[in-house]
Amino acid sequence: xxxxxxxxxxxxxxxxxxxxxxxxxxxxxxxxxxxxxxxxxxxxxxxxxxxxxxxxxxxxxxxxxxxxxxxxxxxxxxxxxxxxxxxxxxxxxxxxxxxxxxxxxxxxxxxxxxxxxxxxxxxxxxxxxxxxxxxxxxxxxxxxxxxxxxxxxxxxxxxxxxxxxxxxxxxxxxxxxxxxxxxxxxxxxxxxxxxxxxxxxxxxxxxxxxxxxxxxxxxxxxxxxxxxxxxxxxxxxxxxxxxxxxxxxxxxxxxxxxxxxxxxxxxxxxxxxxxxxxxxxxxxxxxxxxxxxxxxxxxxxxxxxxxxxxxxxxxxxxxxxxxxxxxxxxxxxxxxxxxxxxxxxxxxxxxxxxxxxxxxxxxxxxxxxxxxxxxxxxxxxxxxxxxxxxxxxxxxxxxxxxxxxxxxxxxxxxxxxxxxxxxxxxxxxxxxxxxxxxxxxxxxxxxxxxxxxxxxxxxxxxxxxxxxxxxxxxxxxxxxxxxxxxxxxxxxxxxxxxxxxxxxxxxxxxxxxxxxxxxxxxxxxxxxxxxxxxxxxxxxxxxxxxxxxxxxxxxxxxxxxxxxxxxxxxxxxxxxxxxxxxxxxxxxxxxxxxxxxxxxxxxxxxxxxxxxxxxxxxxxxxxxxxxxxxxxxxxxxxxxxxxxxxxxxxxxxxxxxxxxxxxxxxxxxxxxxxxxxxxxxxxxxxxxxxxxxxxxxxxxxxxxxxxxxxxxxxxxxxxxxxxxxxxxxxxxxxxxxxxxxxxxxxxxxxxxxxxxxxxxxxxxxxxxxxxxxxxxxxxxxxxxxxxxxxxxxxxxxxxxxxxxxxxxxxxxxxxxxxxxxxxxxxxxxxxxxxxxxxxxxxxxxxxxxxxxxxxxxxxxxxxxxxxxxxxxxxxxxxxxxxxxxxxxxxxxxxxxxxxxxxxxxxxxxxxxxxxxxxxxxxxxxxxxxxxxxxxxxxxxxxxxxxxxxxxxxxxxxxxxxxxxx
Numbered sequence: 001x002x003x004x005x006x007x008x009x010x011x012x013x014x015x016x017x018x019x020x021x022x023x024x025x026x027x028x029x030x031x032x033x034x035x036x037x038x039x040x041x042x043x044x045x046x047x048x049x050x051x052x053x054x055x056x057x058x059x060x061x062x063x064x065x066x067x068x069x070x071x072x073x074x075x076x077x078x079x080x081x082x083x084x085x086x087x088x089x090x091x092x093x094x095x096x097x098x099x100x101x102x103x104x105x106x107x108x109x110x111x112x113x114x115x116x117x118x119x120x121x122x123x124x125x126x127x128x129x130x131x132x133x134x135x136x137x138x139x140x141x142x143x144x145x146x147x148x149x150x151x152x153x154x155x156x157x158x159x160x161x162x163x164x165x166x167x168x169x170x171x172x173x174x175x176x177x178x179x180x181x182x183x184x185x186x187x188x189x190x191x192x193x194x195x196x197x198x199x200x201x202x203x204x205x206x207x208x209x210x211x212x213x214x215x216x217x218x219x220x221x222x223x224x225x226x227x228x229x230x231x232x233x234x235x236x237x238x239x240x241x242x243x244x245x246x247x248x249x250x251x252x253x254x255x256x257x258x259x260x261x262x263x264x265x266x267x268x269x270x271x272x273x274x275x276x277x278x279x280x281x282x283x284x285x286x287x288x289x290x291x292x293x294x295x296x297x298x299x300x301x302x303x304x305x306x307x308x309x310x311x312x313x314x315x316x317x318x319x320x321x322x323x324x325x326x327x328x329x330x331x332x333x334x335x336x337x338x339x340x341x342x343x344x345x346x347x348x349x350x351x352x353x354x355x356x357x358x359x360x361x362x363x364x365x366x367x368x369x370x371x372x373x374x375x376x377x378x379x380x381x382x383x384x385x386x387x388x389x390x391x392x393x394x395x396x397x398x399x400x401x402x403x404x405x406x407x408x409x410x411x412x413x414x415x416x417x418x419x420x421x422x423x424x425x426x427x428x429x430x431x432x433x434x435x436x437x438x439x440x441x442x443x444x445x446x447x448x449x450x451x452x453x454x455x456x457x458x459x460x461x462x463x464x465x466x467x468x469x470x471x472x473x474x475x476x477x478x479x480x481x482x483x484x485x486x487x488x489x490x491x492x493x494x495x496x497x498x499x500x501x502x503x504x505x506x507x508x509x510x511x512x513x514x515x516x517x518x519x520x521x522x523x524x525x526x527x528x529x530x531x532x533x534x535x536x537x538x539x540x541x542x543x544x545x546x547x548x549x550x551x552x553x554x555x556x557x558x559x560x561x562x563x564x565x566x567x568x569x570x571x572x573x574x575x576x577x578x579x580x581x582x583x584x585x586x587x588x589x590x591x592x593x594x595x596x597x598x599x600x601x602x603x604x605x606x607x608x609x610x611x612x613x614x615x616x617x618x619x620x621x622x623x624x625x626x627x628x629x630x631x632x633x634x635x636x637x638x639x640x641x642x643x644x645x646x647x648x649x650x651x652x653x654x655x656x657x658x659x660x661x662x663x664x665x666x667x668x669x670x671x672x673x674x675x676x677x678x679x680x681x682x683x684x685x686x687x688x689x690x691x692x693x694x695x696x697x698x699x700x701x702x703x704x705x706x707x708x709x710x711x712x713x714x715x716x717x718x719x720x721x722x723x724x725x726x727x728x729x730x731x732x733x734x735x736x737x738x739x740x741x742x743x744x745x746x747x748x749x750x751x752x753x754x755x756x757x758x759x760x761x762x763x764x765x766x767x768x769x770x771x772x773x774x775x776x777x778x779x780x781x782x783x784x785x786x787x788x789x790x791x792x793x794x795x796x797x798x799x800x801x802x803x804x805x806x807x808x809x810x811x812x813x814x815x816x817x818x819x820x821x822x823x824x825x826x827x828x829x830x831x832x833x834x835x836x837x838x839x840x841x842x843x844x845x846x847x848x849x850x851x852x853x854x855x856x857x858x859x860x861x862x863x864x865x866x867x868x869x870x871x872x873x874x875x876x877x878x879x880x881x882x883x884x885x886x887x888x889x890x891x892x893x894x895x896x897x898x899x900x901x902x903x904x905x906x907x908x909x910x911x912x913x914x915x916x917x918x919x920x921x922x923x924x925x926x927x928x929x930x931x932x933x934x935x936x937x938x939x940x941x942x943x944x945x946x947x948x949x950x951x952x953x954x955x956x957x958x959x960x961x962x963x964x965x
Contacts, residue, residue, distance in 0.1 A: 001046055001047065001048045002045065002047055002048070002075045002076070002248050003047070003048045003049075003050070003072060003073070003074045003075055003076075004047055004048075004049050004050075004074055004075065004076040004077070004078060004243060005035075005049075005050045005051075005052075005068045005069075005072055005074045005076075005077050005078070006049060006050070006051045006052075006077075006078045006079075006080050006239065007051075007052055007054060007061060007064060007065065007068070007077070007078070007079050007080075007193065008051065008052070008053050008054075008079075008080055008081050009053065009054060009055060009061075009081055009188065009189065010053070010081060010082065010228070010232070011053065012082075012225075012228045012229055012232045013053070013080060013081035013082060013232045013235075013236075014051065014052075014053040015232075016080075016143070016229070016232035016233045016235070016236040017051050017080055017236045017239070018036065018038075018051060019143045019233075019236070020040055020141070020143070020236060020237075020240045021036075021038030021039065021040055021049055021051070022038055022039045022040070022041075023038055023039045024036045024037070024038040025037055025038070027050065029067055029071050032615075032617040032618075033052055033054065033064060033067060033068075033617075034052065035050045035051060035052045035068075035072075036050070036051050036052075037049065037050045037051075038051075040240060040243060040244075042243060042244030042245065043244060043245075044244075044245075044247070045243075045244070045246070045247075045248075047243055049243075050068070050072050050074070052064065052068070055619040060189065060192070060584070060616065060619075061079065061189035061190070061192045061193040061196075062192035062193065062195070062196045062602075062606060063606065063609055063616050064616075065077060065192075065193050065196040065197055065205075066196050066606075067477075069196075069197070069200055069203060070475060070476060070477060071312075073315075074203060075202075075203065075204070075248055076125070076203070076204050076205070076206075076243070076246075077193070077197050077203060077204070077205040077206075078205070078206055078207075078208060078239055079189065079190055079193045079194075079205075079206075079207040079208070080207075080208050080209075080235050080236055080239045081187070081209060081210070081232060081235060082187075082209060082210050082211070082212040082228055082231040082232055082235065083095065083158060083185040083186060083187040083209035083210070083211060083212070083231075084185060084186050084187070084211070084212065084213045084214070084215050085184065085185050085211045085213070085214045085215060086159070086173070086176060086177070086183055086184060086185055086186055086215055087184050087185075088214070089152070089154065089184065089211060089214075090149065090151065090152070090211065091211055091212065091213070091214065091227050091230060091231065092149075092151040092210060092211060092227075092230045092231055092234050093151050093152050093153070093154060093210070093211045093234075094151060094152070094153045094154070094208065094209070094210050094211075094234050094235055094238045095153075095154045095155075095156055095158060095184055095185050095208070095209045095210075095211065096121070096126065096129040096133070096153065096154070096155050096206065096207075096208050096238070097121055097156070097157065097158040097190060097206070097207040097208070097209070098120070098121060098126060098155055098156060098157055099118050099119060099120045099121070099157045099158075100118070100119040100120075100121075100157065100158050100159070100160045100187075100190040100191045100194055100207060101118055101157060101158070101159045101160065101180050101183060101191070102118070102119070102160055102161070102191035102192075103159045103160070103161050103175070103176060103179070103180055103183075118191070119160075119190060119191040119192075119193065119194025119195045119198070119207075120194060120198075121194065121205065121206040121207060122204030122205055122206060124204055124246075125204050125205070125206040125242065125246070126155065126206065128242050128245060128246050129153070129155065129206070129208075129238075129242055130155060131245070132153075132238070132241050132242055132245060133153035133155065133238075136150075137241060138153075138237055138238045138241035139151075139237070141237035141238075141240055141241055142233055142234060142237045143233055143237070151234050153238060154184055156182065156183075156184035156185075157180070157182050157183050157184065158183055158184060158185050158186065158187055158190060158207065158209065159176050159180050159183040159185070159186045159187075160186070160187055160188065160189060160190040160191040160192075161186070161188070173215060185209060185211060186215070187207075187209055190207040192602075193205065193207065194207065202322060206242075208235050208238060208239045208242075209231075209235055210230070210231030210232055210233070210234040210235035210236075211231055212224070212227045212228045212230070212231035212232075213227060263302050263303065263310075263342055263345070263346065267283045268283075268345055268346055268348075268349040270346075270349055270350065270353055270359070292351075292362075292363060292364045292365065292403075293344070293348065293364065293365035293366070293367070293403065294365075294366060294367055294387065294399070294402070294403045295341060295344055295345070295348075295365060295367045295435075296341070296367060296385060296387070298338065298341050298342065298345070299338070299523075300338055300523075302492075303335065303338055303339065303342050304481065304485050304488050304489040304492065304519075305481045305482060305484075305485025305486075305488070305489070306335065306339055306342070309339055309476060309478060310339065310342060310343060310346070312476055313326065313328070313339060313340070313343045313465070313476060314343055314346060314347075314359060314360060316463075316475060316476070317343070317347075317360050317433060317463040317465065318358075318359075318360040319360070319431075319460060319461075322460070323475065324454075324457070324460055324462060324463060324464065325451075325454055325455070325463075325464045325466060326463065326464065326465050326466070326475045326476070327466045327468065327471050327475050327476075328340060328465060328466065328467045328468075328475070328476050328478060329467075329468055329469065329470065329471050329476070329477050329478065329610060329611065329612065330469070330477060330478035330479065330612045331469060331480075331518070331553055331554070331557070331611070331612040331613065331624075331627065332469055332520070332552060332553035332554065332557065333375070333518045333519065333520025333521060333549075333552070333553045334478050334479070334480060334518055334519065334520070334612065335478060335519045335520070336437075336467035336468075336478055337369075337371075337437050337438070337467055338519070339478065340435050340437065340465045340467055341367075341435070343465070344365050344367070344433065344435060346359060347359065347360055347361060347362055347365065347433065348365070360431075360433075360463075361431070362431045362432055362433045362463075363430040363431050363432060364403055364404055364430065364432045364433075365403075365432070365433045365434075365435070366399055366400045366403045366404075366432065366433070366434045366435065367387075367399075367435045367437065368387075368390050368395075368396050368399040368400070368434070368435065368436055368437065369383075369385075369387070369389055369390065369436075369437035369438055370389050370390050370391070370436075370437065370438045370439060370440075370441035370442050371383050371389055371437060371438040371441060372389050372441060373552070375520060375524060375548060375549065375552040376524075376527060377524065377527040377528050377530075377531055379548055380548050380551065380552050387399070389441075390442075391442065391443075391446065392442075392446050392449070393418060393446065393449040393450050393453055394417070394418070396436070396450055396453075397417045397418050397421050397453075398417070400421055400425075400434065401417055401421060404424075404432075418453065422453065422456055422457060425457045425462050426456075426457050426458040426459055426462075428458075428459045428461050430461070431461045431462075431463075432461070432462050432463075433463050433464075433465070434454070434462070434463070434464040434465070435464075435465045435467075436450070436454075436464060436465070436466045436467070437467050438467060438468070439466050439467065439468040439471075440468045440469045440470055440556070440557065440560070441556075469556075469557045469611060469612075470557055470560065470561075470607075470610065470611040471610065477609075477610060477612060478612070479612065479615065480516050480517035480518055480612075480624055481517035481518075481519060482517060483512055483517065485517070486508070486511075486512045486515070486517040486522065487508040487509070487512060489519065489522055490507070490508040490511060490512075490522055490526075491508060493522065493523070493526045494507075494508075494526070494529075499526070499529050499530070505535060507535050510535075510539055511525055511539065511542070513625065514539060514542050514543050514625060514626070515542060515625070515626055516624035516625045516626050516627075517624070518553070518624070518626055520549075520552075520553070521542060521549055521553075521626060524542070524549055525538050525539075525542055528541065542626075543629065545629040545630045545632065545633035546633060549626070550626065550629065550630040550633075553626065553627075553630075554613075554627065554630045557611060557613070558572065558613075558630075558631075558634070561607075561608075561611070561613075565604055565607065567591075567593070567597060567600055567601055567604045568604030568605075568607055568608055570591050570592075570641075571587060571588075571591050571593075571601065571604055571605055571608060572608055572613055572614070572631055573631055573634055573635040573638075573641065573645070574587060574590050574591040574635075574645050575587060575614055575621055575622075575623055575628075575631065576623060576627075576628045576631035576632040576634075576635055577590070577632070577635070577645060577646065577649050578649075578680075578681045578684055579625075579628060579680075579684065580620070580622075580678075580680035580681045580684070581617075581618075581620035581621055581622030581623070582620055582621055582681070583619060583620050583621075584602075584605070584620075584621065586652055586656075586678075587605075587621060588601055589648070589652050590645060590648045590649050590652050591645070591648075592644075592648065605621065609621075613627055613631075614627075619677070646688070649685065650685055650688070650689070650694070650697055653678065653681060653682060653685045653701075654685075654697060654700060654701060654704075656674065656675070656678060657675065657682065657700075657701055657704035657705050658700070658704050659674075660672065660674040660675050661675055661704035661705050661707070661708050662703070662704055662707065663707075663821075664707055664708075664711065664863075664865050665861070665862050665863060665864075666862045666864055667864060667897075667900070667901060668711065668864065668865060668901050669900060669901040669902055672708045672711065672712065672901075672902070673902075675705065675708050676708075676712055676902070679712075679714065679717075682701070682705065683717060685701065686698060686701055686721055689701070690724055693728075695725075695728050695729075695732065698721070698724075698725060698728075699725065699729075699737060701721075702721055702722070702725055702741075706718060706722075706744060710744075710747075710748075711865070711901075711902070711903050711904075711905075712902050712904065713904035713905060713940070713941060715748055715941060715942075718744070718748070719745060719748060722741045722744060722745045723745075725737070725741055726738060726741045726742065726745075729741060735771040735773070735774055735775075736771070736772070736774040736775040736776070736779070738768075738771050739767075739768040739769075739771035739772040739775045739779060739783065740768075740775060740779050742764045742765070742767050742768035742771070743764070743765060743768040743779070743782060743783045743786055745764055746760070746761040746762075746764035746765045746768065746786060746790075747761070747786055749761035749764065750786070750789065750790050750793060751905070751941075751943060752941070752942050752943050752944060753793065753943060753944055753945035753946065754944040754945055757944070758790065758793060758794060761790055762790060765783060765786055765787050765790060766787075768783050769783050769784070769787065776818070777810065777813065777814045777817055777818060778814070778818050778822050778826065780810060781807055781810045781811060781814065781826050782826075782829075784803050784806050784807045784810060785803070785804075785807050785826070785829055785830060785833060787803040788800045788801075788802075788803035788804045788806075788807060788833060788837075789833045789836070791803065792833065792836055792837055792840055795840060797837065797840075797841065800837060801837070804830070804833075804834060804837070807826075807830055808830070811823070811826055811827065811830070814826070821861055824857060824860070824861050825861070825863065827857065828854055828857050828858055828861075828863065828866050829866070831850050831853050831854050831857070832850070832851070832854045832866060832869065832870060834850050835847045835848075835850035835851045835854065835870070835873065836873075838850065839873065839877065844877050844880065844881060847873075847877060848874060848877060851870040851873050851874050851877075852870075852874075854866055854867070854869075854870040855867050855870050855871065858870070864897070864901075865901070865903065868894050868897055868898055868901075868903070868906065869906060871890050871893070871894045872890070872891075872894065872898075872906060872909050872910055872913060874886075874890055875887045875890035875891050875894075875910075875913050876909075876912075876913050876916070878890065879913065879916050879917055879920060882920065884917060884920055884921065887913070887917055888917060891910060891913050891914055891917065894910070895907075895910045895914075898910055904937060904940070904941070905937070905941060905943075907937060908933075908934045908937035908938050908941070908943075908946070909934075911930050911931075911933045911934035911937070912930075912931070912934040912946070912949075912950065914930040915927045915928075915930035915931035915934060915950070915953060916953070918930060919953065919956070919957065922960075924957045924960040924961050925957070925961060927953070927957050928954055928957035928958065928961070931950050931953045931954045931957065932954065934946075934950050935947060935950040935951065935954065938950060
């Protein structure tokens with residue numbers, strides 16, 4: 001069955017593609033990318049389709065295309081989704097990209113000189129697209145949306161960059177019209193996608209986009225969300241029409257080996273069912289005695305977590321796979337050699353099978369290694385093996401020649417060894433597997449000679465597996481083990497070595513946190529335990545970035561990168577600064593990559609990924625814990641670079657905080673989601689500022705992020721930051737900021753409720769008011785409203801009203817001294833809590849009037865959050881007044897808005913409202929379900945009074961439910 005991979009970058013694109021598939025199942029790439037695989041049946045063919053949703057961008061699509069090719073070995077790759085039109089075409093039209101211009105590529109001189117990267121779609125796919133564009137059959141495949149007019153298909157170039165253009169007035173739009181005037185649309189990622197696939201001549205690729213926006217004069221009355229749905233469904237419909245009519249040449253592959261294989265406790269098992277009597281076992285110890293190989297004995301009992309990699313490698317060395325040289329890459333210690341040897345031993349076992357197994361078999365297997373050292377608890381020591389490490393082509397030829405003579409296959413003339421071998425191996429008389437281990441240990445000149453020698457061998461009967469820590473290309477990039485596989489491996493080794501009691505203190509979890517799933521590190525740790533070292537001593541030794549483990553895994557590789565690729569080395573060191581990883585844009589900015597270095601930096605980043613020094617997941621580039629500790633120690637050893645990168649790191653995240661933080665106007669998630677995506681790194685930045693007494697930066701961060709932290713419920717983080725800042729502010733005599741901090745902390749205590757919290761809130765607010773003499777008028781007014789609200793909750797309505805009156809007086813003095821938006825915010829907040837005062841006194845008529853004023857004034861300044869808040873209160877009053885229809889409408893209208901904007905606390909109140917509503921309707925089971933949701937949120941926020949009320953409501957529901965049954 002032919003196979004295609006379809007990449008998308010938005011949920012709407014993904015779902016439009018998904019609608020065309022049947023029998024879907026999840027398939028998780030070892031690097032973490034989650035695919036779904038399904039079937040698509042056309043009139044004359046049937047496809048195995050894999051789909052994934054990944055972040056947009058040329059670098060991201062390049063990485064993911066490479067991974068998809070290595071993992072799935074597809075025949076076709078498609079990039080399907082939406083784009084913005086640069087010329088006058090219609091919403092919903094489809095563009096099949098004949099070529100894609102990477103318009104941001106160029107040279108900066110006195111002006112920007114365009115030197116575009118150009119990606120080209122495959123000729124065969126373009127021809128099929130042209131044929132289908134002339135017909136209308138594809139329109140029948142459009143799902144779930146009804147075109148308002150018949151869409152057209154255009155075969156034109158597209159521009160690709162890292163920016164979304166929304167207006168014809170933008171500089172980027174004018175640049176494109178002047179330099180790429182035949183580009184019909186602009187999108188994100190296509191050039192990286194197509195240029196990656198270009199390296200694989202047997203794989204075709206195409207980019208198909210539906211138009212969701214017209215940059216030049218978008219007169220559409222439809223909301224943007226609906227335009228995106230139309231565009232995505234049209235693009236996917238046309239893509240599947242192409243697949244349905246596409247006739248592929250005879251595909252030079254079969255499915256991966258399906259005959260059951262398993263290696264465990266030093267034995268290869270082959271059989272119809274591993275648990276049945278049909279299964280045959282072949283101890284590796286016996287296989288090592290066979291004459292037709294020179295394989296060393298493996299240093300392991302069985303591999304863990306490598307089943308898919310083993311099957312993949314077996315397929316690639318089978319006669320069905322067209323490539324003759326298979327490159328296996330990964331960091332030192334990840335298990336490349338072990339996987340190559342296990343593959344070889346499976347082939348030896350298959351040789352002895354009487355039944356056909358679909359497993360590859362060879363007349364001879366040659367193992368040749370350039371490895372000079374190994375890592376043991378005693379240190380990094382010379383490799384102990386009868387066979388000498390190779391250094392040159394002549395050494396490799398000697399290993400091959402000796403093994404072939406041992407097998408009785410040939411008798412060569414030593415004087416003509418290389419040419420004689422080349423002629424013999426090309427003859428096609430024998431199937432031979434060559435394993436060339438640790439290629440990176442050789443000099444560049446010797447590596448080149450060996451690769452040219454292997455390439456010169458004619459025919460597909462000779463297969464070569466190369467293991468190396470770095471390569472310009474790879475077929476299998478071996479990643480670290482998953483947490484589950486790592487812990488299984490640790491448990492197996494502890495059991496084998498009779499060290500089971502060690503795991504009583506969660507040794508497997510702690511070891512994984514340090515090693516991140518590197519098998520060598522796990523073996524190394526167990527070796528120390530065997531020598532009697534305490535677990536904490538072992539963990540400390542592994543965590544040492546200057547220790548033998550890190551030196552063995554990284555020294556040689558990173559030294560090579562530092563010498564050959566300075567930009568790559570700088571990116572490697574820069575990425576170590578955050579344990580949460582960095583987006584491509586943030587990484588380049590912090591590393592100081594300028595515009596004309598960007599292409600080189602993207603290549604360098606891909607190189608680091610190929611070397612397994614970094615990996616891409618969840619929209620950012622990351623490192624394993626082991627790698628990061630090593631890179632960070634390297635960075636810290638260069639004081640100037642470390643200082644410069646730290647400064648850029650702080651400045652970058654301060655810029656993000658200021659740009660996306662502060663005010664919560666409109667749909668506040670549109671700004672705040674960017675902060676939420678980086679929250680882990682923001683915490684690291686603040687911690688660094690604490691440790692290095694960068695008070696002014698921390699102060700700016702708090703002011704930019706405090707409202708976000710409040711709304712997104714990072715209350716503990718906000719309180720921790722505030723606590724440290726209060727200590728420093730008091731020490732420095734910064735009374736104005738100290739008042740602001742105390743007021744903010746008091747507000748959280750007030751919201752949590754309960755006598756102790758209200759007492760703490762009162763103390764903080766009184767202190768804040770005392771300190772507020774030098775604070776700005778907005779802060780002073782905020783403190784006063786907070787005091788008024790505090791006494792509402794106590795409740796002391798007389799005192800509360802006193803502070804409300806004080807707030808009015810302060811607002812009069814403010815007029816003209818702060819901007820109109822902030823002044824109106826104070827007025828709205830005053831009205832809202834005045835409404836709460838009447839609500840708590842059960843004067844719902846005035847409360848509703850005040851909340852309605854809040855809604856109107858909030859709409860005027862686009863303060864959606866307070867409008868939502870007021871609507872939730874009106875809904876609750878409607879429930880109390882038995883106006884259930886109004887309550888339900890209000891809850892339904894605004895619950896989704898609240899969820900979309902991640903207001904965790906307000907969601908709890910909406911869920912409380914639904915719980916009360918269903919209780920009034922006597923739907924006690926539904927009421928309990930909503931109350932349970934609200935209870936969880938209130939517990940998370942430690943809102944004790946609300947927790948008690950929800951628990952009481954749940955008890956009442958249970959009582960009624962019990963009576964019913």
